Amino acid sequence: MTQSLFTLDLEDLSGTERTIRFAADEADREVIAERLDLQAVARFELGGVIRRLGSKGDAILTGTVSADVTQTCVVTLDPIEATASADIHVRLIHAGSMEFGRDVEIDLDDEDVELIEGDTVDLGDIAVQYLAMSLDPYPRKPVSLAEAAKLGLADAAEVEAESDVSGRKNPFAVLQQLKDKA
Secondary structure: OOOOOOEEEHHHOOOOEEEEEEEOOHHHHHHHHHHOOOOEEEEEEEEEEEEEEOOOOEEEEEEEEEEEEEEEOOOOOOEEEEEEEEEEEEEEEEHHHOOOOOOOOOOOOOOEEEEEOOOEEEHHHHHHHHHHHHOOOOOOOOOOHHHHHHOOOOOHHHHHHHEOOOOOEOHHHHHHHHHHHO
16 A cells, blocks of 8 residues: 555553554545445544564554455445454564574464564555455446346346345346346
């Protein structure tokens, strides 16, 4: 990310842990929306605890990122509002602590790892990465039976008959209808 959102100097960690809270302002939310190719970000919040691990500059960040976003439907290109959240658990390893011959034990199943250059870490960037992983990669606006009939997928009776328990159109039935029309 070209613009830092919420940075923390690890040297300023007094004691062993610090509670963090960050709410993005309008300018930061515009940067996040552009980075994640969203129409808008109405709310973006990070909360958690950062805990120092020893004297080498390593730390662990645990918390939650949450946001209210507007995505674009991949079918209709209409806006879709969504709320997304993700739990964060990342180990921050100071690049200077990676001495030759030093063993660093990392359990990749339990934690992610972020290598830190210098004494400053951009917690906002880490939070944006976690938010990106929690978003629906192919958001779709629900289509009503009337809209499906208008789009030529089928008449409303066929759509209703072919819908599964959740009310979604059976994709194989749509393909069959398209094949029958051809």
